[in-house]
Amino acid sequence: MPAPAAAARVGHSGRVNPLLPPLLSCARDIERHVAAAGWDQPARLFALVPTAQLRAAQPHLAQLSEEDDDALSAIEQEDLPPADSVETLLAQLAWPPEVDGIALAVERIVLPPQAQADLPRTDAEALAAVAQHPDRQDVRLLVAVRRDGSATCLLRQRAHDSDDQVAVGQDIAPGLVEALSATLQD
Known part of the structure; x- marks a missing residue:
């Protein structure tokens, strides 16, 4: 199935930070954009395209920053196909060559490792226990991932909901990195 239709360009802010790789800079912009809408959101998916390519293809976007030809812009995808899970959704997607990468924002509940050992075995019981766990x-x-294999992950905790408290790393969510990368394979 082809990628969903683009809805709105949200990523590249024009504030290019030359010290950050383009993927991380774009991912931070997306994370702040998603955070501005608060918590308890559904998964949100973004196509990442080179800003210079977007500027060339869409002349009405000429105001996009020209200071960094490596910059990426994010285009939020709406009208996603129905799916029971993020994994099922991603398995339905394929991206055209113009899409250099993708980003996914998703909320999760996590428990410390010692609490996970005592969870019930059935999915429904485990979900209920996690939701109520103190x-x-x-x-x-x-x-966020690119076709070249680069990836970055950002993690925001509701208990520390501040732009300066967002954790950044390449291996925070290896399963999601792998699943997103698979959608970019030709």
């Missing part, structure tokens, strides 16, 4: 943490993951 040590649960609500987090939002923003995972």
Whole structure:
């Protein structure tokens, strides 16, 4: 199935930070954009395209920053196909060559490792136990990948909901990195 139709360009802010790789700079812009809408959101998906390519293809976007030809712009995808899970959704997607990468924002509940050992075995019972657990943490993951294999992950905790408290790493969510990368394979 082809990628969903583009809805709105949200990524590249024009504030290019020459010290950050383009993927991380774009991912931070997306994460802040998603965070501005608050918590308890559905998964949100973004196509990443080179800003210079977008500027050339869409002359009405000439105001996009020209200071960094490596910059990426994010285009949020709406009208996603129905799916029971993020994994099912991603398995339905394929991207045209113009899309250099993708990013996914998804909220999750996490527990400390010692709390996970005592969870019930059935999915329904485990979900109920996690939702009621006193040590649960609500987090939002923003995972961004490019066709060249580069990836970055950002993690925001509801308990520390501040732009300066967002964790950044390449291996925070390896399963999501792998699943997103698979959608970019030809």
